[in-house]
Amino acid sequence: MAEAMGLILNGLSLLLIGLGLAFFMAGTLGVLRFSTPLNRLHAVTKADNLGLGLVVAGLILQAGSWALVFKYLIIWALVLLSAAAVSHLIGQRAYQQTRQTESGETP
Amino acid sequence: MSWFYQAAALVLLVSMLLSLFRVARGPSYADRMLAAQLIGTSGVALLLLLAAAFEQSALRDVALVFALLAAVSGIAFTRVAKSVKE
Amino acid sequence: MLVFDGLLALLILGLAWRATSSRDLFESIVVFIALGLMIALAWVRLSAPDAALAEAAIGSGLAGALLLATWSRIEPQTDDRVRAFSWSWALVFSGLAVGLLLAFAQIPADGQGMMDEVQAHIPQAGVAHPVTAVLLNFRAWDTALELAVLAWAWFAQQALNRDHTPRYQALDGEVLQTFAKWLTPLVLLVGAYLLWRGATEPGGAFQAGAVLAAGLVIYSLAYQHPWRAGRLNDWVWRLSWVGGFWLFVMIGLVGLAMGVGFMGYPPAQAGGLILLIEICATLSIAFLLAAMFSGHRDTETLASKSNKES
Amino acid sequence: MSWMLPALVLWPLLAATLGVLHQKHARHWGLVGALGTAVLGVAVMGLETSSWTLGGWALPLGIGWRLDQLAQWMLLIGAIVGLFVSVYAWLDHTLPRAFWWLWLGAWGAMNALFLSADVFNIYVTLELLGISAVALVAISNKAGATQAAMRYLLVSLLGSMLFLLGVALLYGEYASLDMVYLAQQMQSGPVMFLALAAMTVGLMAKTALFPLHAWLPLAHGRAHAAVSAILSALVIKASFYLLIRLWLEVFAPLDLSLAFWFWALLGSLAVLWGATQALVTPSLKQLVAWSTVAQVGYLAIGLALMIDAQAQFSWAWGLVGLILAHALAKSAMFLAVGNIQQRAGHDNLQQLGYVLRTERKTLFAFGLAGVSLAGLPISAGFLAKWWLLELSFDHQAWWLFGVLILGSLMTAGYVLRVLNLALTNQAQTQSLQAIPAGREWLVLILASLAIVSGLSAQSLWGG
Numbered sequence: 008m009a010e011a012m013g014l015i016l017n018g019l020s021l022l023l024i025g026l027g028l029a030f031f032m033a034g035t036l037g038v039l040r041f042s043t044p045l046n047r048l049h050a051v052t053k054a055d056n057l058g059l060g061l062v063v064a065g066l067i068l069q070a071g072s073w074a075l076v077f078k079y080l081i082i083w084a085l086v087l088l089s090a091a092a093v094s095h096l097i098g099q100r101a102y103q104q105t106r107q108t109e110s111g112e113t114p
Numbered sequence: 115m116s117w118f119y120q121a122a123a124l125v126l127l128v129s130m131l132l133s134l135f136r137v138a139r140g141p142s143y144a145d146r147m148l149a150a151q152l153i154g155t156s157g158v159a160l161l162l163l164l165a166a167a168f169e170q171s172a173l174r175d176v177a178l179v180f181a182l183l184a185a186v187s188g189i190a191f192t193r194v195a196k197s198v199k200e
Numbered sequence: 201m202l203v204f205d206g207l208l209a210l211l212i213l214g215l216a217w218r219a220t221s222s223r224d225l226f227e228s229i230v231v232f233i234a235l236g237l238m239i240a241l242a243w244v245r246l247s248a249p250d251a252a253l254a255e256a257a258i259g260s261g262l263a264g265a266l267l268l269a270t271w272s273r274i275e276p277q278t279d280d281r282v283r284a285f286s287w288s289w290a291l292v293f294s295g296l297a298v299g300l301l302l303a304f305a306q307i308p309a310d311g312q313g314m315m316d317e318v319q320a321h322i323p324q325a326g327v328a329h330p331v332t333a334v335l336l337n338f339r340a341w342d343t344a345l346e347l348a349v350l351a352w353a354w355f356a357q358q359a360l361n362r363d364h365t366p367r368y369q370a371l372d373g374e375v376l377q378t379f380a381k382w383l384t385p386l387v388l389l390v391g392a393y394l395l396w397r398g399a400t401e402p403g404g405a406f407q408a409g410a411v412l413a414a415g416l417v418i419y420s421l422a423y424q425h426p427w428r429a430g431r432l433n434d435w436v437w438r439l440s441w442v443g444g445f446w447l448f449v450m451i452g453l454v455g456l457a458m459g460v461g462f463m464g465y466p467p468a469q470a471g472g473l474i475l476l477i478e479i480c481a482t483l484s485i486a487f488l489l490a491a492m493f494s495g496h497r498d499t500e501t502l503a504s505k506s507n508k509e510s
Numbered sequence: 511m512s513w514m515l516p517a518l519v520l521w522p523l524l525a526a527t528l529g530v531l532h533q534k535h536a537r538h539w540g541l542v543g544a545l546g547t548a549v550l551g552v553a554v555m556g557l558e559t560s561s562w563t564l565g566g567w568a569l570p571l572g573i574g575w576r577l578d579q580l581a582q583w584m585l586l587i588g589a590i591v592g593l594f595v596s597v598y599a600w601l602d603h604t605l606p607r608a609f610w611w612l613w614l615g616a617w618g619a620m621n622a623l624f625l626s627a628d629v630f631n632i633y634v635t636l637e638l639l640g641i642s643a644v645a646l647v648a649i650s651n652k653a654g655a656t657q658a659a660m661r662y663l664l665v666s667l668l669g670s671m672l673f674l675l676g677v678a679l680l681y682g683e684y685a686s687l688d689m690v691y692l693a694q695q696m697q698s699g700p701v702m703f704l705a706l707a708a709m710t711v712g713l714m715a716k717t718a719l720f721p722l723h724a725w726l727p728l729a730h731g732r733a734h735a736a737v738s739a740i741l742s743a744l745v746i747k748a749s750f751y752l753l754i755r756l757w758l759e760v761f762a763p764l765d766l767s768l769a770f771w772f773w774a775l776l777g778s779l780a781v782l783w784g785a786t787q788a789l790v791t792p793s794l795k796q797l798v799a800w801s802t803v804a805q806v807g808y809l810a811i812g813l814a815l816m817i818d819a820q821a822q823f824s825w826a827w828g829l830v831g832l833i834l835a836h837a838l839a840k841s842a843m844f845l846a847v848g849n850i851q852q853r854a855g856h857d858n859l860q861q862l863g864y865v866l867r868t869e870r871k872t873l874f875a876f877g878l879a880g881v882s883l884a885g886l887p888i889s890a891g892f893l894a895k896w897w898l899l900e901l902s903f904d905h906q907a908w909w910l911f912g913v914l915i916l917g918s919l920m921t922a923g924y925v926l927r928v929l930n931l932a933l934t935n936q937a938q939t940q941s942l943q944a945i946p947a948g949r950e951w952l953v954l955i956l957a958s959l960a961i962v963s964g965l966s967a968q969s970l971w972g973g
Contacts, residue, residue, distance in 0.1 A: 017115060020115070021118060024118070024119075024122055024163075025122075027159070028122055028125050028126065028129075031125075031126060031129050031156055031159065032125070032129050034129075034152060035129040035130075035132045035133050035152065035156075036132070038133055038136045038148070038149055038152060039132060039133075039135060039136055044142055044144050044145050044148075047136070047145060047148065048144075048148055051148050051149075051151060051152045054152055054155065054156070055151075055152070055155045058155070058156075058159065059155055059158060059159050062122075062159045062162065062163065063159075063162065066162055066163075066166055069115065069166065075174075078174055078178070079162070079174075081178070082158065082162070082174070082177055082178055082181050085178070085181040085182055085386065086155055086158055086181045086184070088379070088382060088383070089181070089182075089184055089185035089188075089379070089383070090151070090155065090184075090185075092185065092189070092375055092376065092379035093151055093184075093185050093188035093189060093192075094148070094151070095373075095375050096188070096189060096192035096371060096375065096376060097144050097147055097148050097151070097188060097191070097192055099192065099371060099372060099373075100143070100144045100191075100192050101142065101144035101145075101148075104142055104144060120201055120204065123204060124203060124204045124207070127204060127207055127208065127211075128207070130211075130234075131207070131211060134211075134215070134231075134234060137227070137230050137231060137234060138218065138227065138231070140224075140227065143226055146226065146227060146230045147230060149230075150230050150233050150234055153234050153237060154237060154260070157237045157240075157241065160241065161241070161244065164244060170249065171401075172249035172401055172402040173244055173249060173252075175249070175253060175394065175397065175401075175402065175403060176240065176244060176249060176252045176253050176256055178390060179253055179256045179257050179261075179390070179394075179407070179411060180237070180240070180256050180260075182383075182386070182387060182390055182411060182414065183256065183257055183260070183261030183262075183411070183414050184261075185379075185383070185418070186261045186262065186264065186265050186414045186417055186418060187233050187260070187261060187264030187265050187268065189265075189376065189379075189418060189421050189422075190264065190265035190268045190269060190417070190421060191268055192369070192371065192376075193368055193369060193371070193376075193421045194268055194269050194271075194272035194368060194369065194421075296708075299704050300675070300704070302700065302704075303679055303700070303701045303704045303705075304679075304682070306699070306700065306701045307679070307682040307683055307701065308682075308683075312685070313681065313682075313685045314570055314571065314685055314686075317570060317571050318571065321567070321571060337565065337567075338565065338567050338571050338572060339572070339573055339630075339631075340564070340565055341564045341565070341573050341631060342573065342630065342631055342634050345622065345631070345634045345635065345638060346634060346637075348523060348615075348618075348638055349634065349637045349638045349641060352611075352612075352615045352638060352641050352642055352645075353641050355526075355530060355608065355611055355612065355615070355645075356608075356612065356641055356642065356644070356645030356648075358608070359606065359608030359612060359645055359648070359649050360645065360648050360649070360656075435531060438530060438531050439531065441530075442527045442530070442531075445523075446524075446527065449516075449520055452516070452565075453516060453520075455565070455566075456511065456513065456516065460565070460566045461511065461562065461563065461564060461565050461566035462511055462515070462516050462562075462564050462565070463564040463565045463573075464564070464565035464566040464567075465565075
């Protein structure tokens with residue numbers, strides 16, 4: 008029974024981490040392929056939040072102690088917080104730039 | 115599971131490599147900076163995977179510092195960049 | 201992991217090349233930040249998490265912010281001249297690289313260095329983590345001098361450009377301020393945690409100091425002025441730059457007076473003294489690094505400025 | 511361990527710290543620090559030579575300190591020159607406050623370097639020394655000072671990095687950082703030759719030895735006179751001291767048969783090239799700076815002869831004599847130039863005739879220092895150069911004989927170039943600035959020391 012549980016947990020971990028990686032890859036491709044800075048920003052946030060979140064979720068299933076779970080959650084929360092703030096701020100800059108380009112100003 | 119974590123780490127490293135193309139190509143400052151941001155987050159995930167793969171808990175502290183300080187250069191950029199345009 | 205390590209090594213080389221050869225200064229800076237991350241990963245792969253921690257905090261976090269602040273002060277420039285590729289220098293450096301490869305291949309791979317010695321003396325060192333034992337006890341004089349190097353680097357910077365602070369740009373909204381408010385307690389927590397971990401695990405004063413400095417930098421970025429100790433006396437502020445070094449050598453002198461030698465501790469008190477030194481060193485490092493980022497203004501110049509503004 | 515040894519490092523750093531904390535009186539703190547350090551540096555001559563480990567940890571774990579005669583002499587040279595430069599700087603009101611904490615930082619770092627017997631610890635002291643020295647060049651407000659300092663910074667960093675590389679190789683091979691232990695264990699092999707090569711190139715750059723000297727005239731052209739004196743008389747000697755330690759001690763067991771040619775050739779080229787430049791340069795300060803490049807060449811020749819002599823250690827005192835003679839003469843010269851330059855407001859040789867004629871004491875001091883540099887009899891320089899000649903005679907290196915004589919003649923040539931100007935009948939073209947009279951006397955005393963020390967310096971090599 009315990010063995011079966013372990014297998015299921017392992018399988019779930021694999022799935023979650025794999026999904027997380029997929030989001031990271033998608034984010035990277037988005038950063039490479041999207042056409043405007045604001046679109047690219049959009050792609051980055053997906054990778055930041057979901058990608059890391061899924062990887063962390065996969066790792067939590069394997070964590071042996073609550074302290075470790077707590078640490079994983081802290082790390083994820085930190086990245087969420089700083090990613091949200093930084094993308095917003097970079098977004099402001101990118102937005103200003105787009106407006107400047109549209110109104111045809113020269114630097 | 116260790117093999118899987120290692121393989122996943124490798125995938126992340128490749129994805130970091132790809133993001134570097136955006137750093138190199140730009141064209142705007144914001145583009146380069148946000149690609150660096152993505153590399154930082156990938157680094158956090160990579161470190162957590164390595165920590166699990168080799169059971170080195172110290173690496174989680176490194177990941178923690180990564181996560182904490184990833185914001186510093188991004189914020190510094192938005193705050194001190196003299197011009198948004200190239 | 202061979203593929204991983206190989207790719208990492210190539211990435212580091214490529215990034216280093218790009219950082220120095222790019223003609224756009226800003227690109228160089230961003231590449232440098234990414235390079236810091238990769239080097240931290242390399243330290244991880246070399247089983248040196250202490251160095252990885254320091255590199256993650258300073259190499260990619262603080263150094264990136266410092267470079268960006270400097271970049272904001274200097275004239276915008278893009279080097280339009282195509283750099284001449286110098287064959288002679290390329291030859292010199294590749295010769296050095298080949299020599300190094302050969303030399304390090306010759307060095308005995310199973311060499312433990314001084315690790316056996318260190319392990320044998322750990323029980324008398326007052327701390328359990330070998331790196332901390334070496335830095336704060338066995339080779340304390342090196343570390344004390346490094347604290348002096350950091351302080352003098354800041355004095356040198358101060359001597360060169362007085363009253364230079366980064367040029368801050370306006371931002372809409374309160375996002376940054378709120379973020380700084382949330383982050384500051386977390387930074388304090390992580391800094392204290394790293395310091396505490398240093399006794400038994402990777403971590404310690406330099407890493408904790410760098411993390412705290414990053415917190416101070418975020419604060420000064422959010423509130424647009426160099427981080428100062430509020431209404432604290434300017435004198436106290438300056439004292440924090442050299443406090444770590446002086447406490448360290450004063451305890452070292454006490455060791456000399458007590459007969460355990462200069463920079464030595466009485467074994468019974470070693471643990472407590474090391475903790476005390478680490479706390480002060482952490483604060484010194486944090487304030488020095490933060491000061492290097494946000495500059496420093498005397499109370500007088502600050503007062504005259506605020507008078508003018510009001 | 512005597513309390514004086516840690517005090518040698520900590521006293522200057524303490525005074526510098528107080529200067530930073532209490533910036534209004536940085537000058538006074540600086541003088542207090544300098545006087546104390548100088549007294550300590552002289553007093554150390556009376557201590558027993560011995561070695562210690564710091565923190566009570568036995569080797570190879572702890573950091574080794576040692577005080578042998580070479581270290582004692584280097585500390586003494588630092589004390590004498592440092593004292594004069596400090597008093598001079600105290601009388602020079604154009605120096606910014608930062609000079610004091612940077613200079614005392616550099617002094618403390620040098621003392622720590624001379625005391626240390628641990629290669630990694632030496633690297634740390636080199637860092638502190640380098641950062642202070644570079645900033646000293648940069649505090650000048652002359653145009654181009656920042657660029658010159660930047661260049662010096664890069665050279666200094668590259669030098670430190672190469673040194674560290676050598677340290678890593680040494681540690682990898684022998685699992686120890688102590689110089690004495692390394693010297694005992696040293697065995698010939700390609701790795702050790704690479705380590706020696708890396709460290710040597712790094713230190714050569716820091717010593718401004720030909721062909722890695724280009725940063726030095728550049729830095730001197732912009733720096734304050736006191737800073738130039740410190741740089742030429744002391745800072746580059748610290749890295750040369752390390753070269754002595756490495757070649758004559760740590761790596762001495764290696765087969766260094768080609769080393770004589772390496773050092774002798776580089777030294778000769780430095781002597782000739784530096785002197786040639788000094789003969790043609792249009793500015794007084796540059797002239798003295800190029801003369802340093804040439805005199806460093808003599809040091810290299812001395813090292814070459816010592817390596818070939820298979821380190822009969824009593825002979826090494828000739829090297830100390832060379833260092834002493836050059837440190838005294840060159841600091842006197844730079845300080846003299848400082849007086850003249852400040853009086854005239856420029857250092858363009860062609861227009862200095864009148865100033866030189868009015869500044870008799872300074873001119874006399876410059877001449878005295880020149881006598882010692884050129885190696886004319888009874889000066890300290892004479893003894894040192896006589897030692898070189900004697901040794902090359904011993905080695906039957908006749909061509910070196912020629913280089914040494916030619917170098918001395920050229921030295922006399924560029925010194926006379928300056929003295930000659932005083933004899934021309936140039937009229938006063940601009941108003942002169944006033945400088946404190948004490949500074950003239952100071953320079954004169956220092957230059958006399960360069961002569962007088964020759965009378966007593968025989969004791970150096972047991973003569």
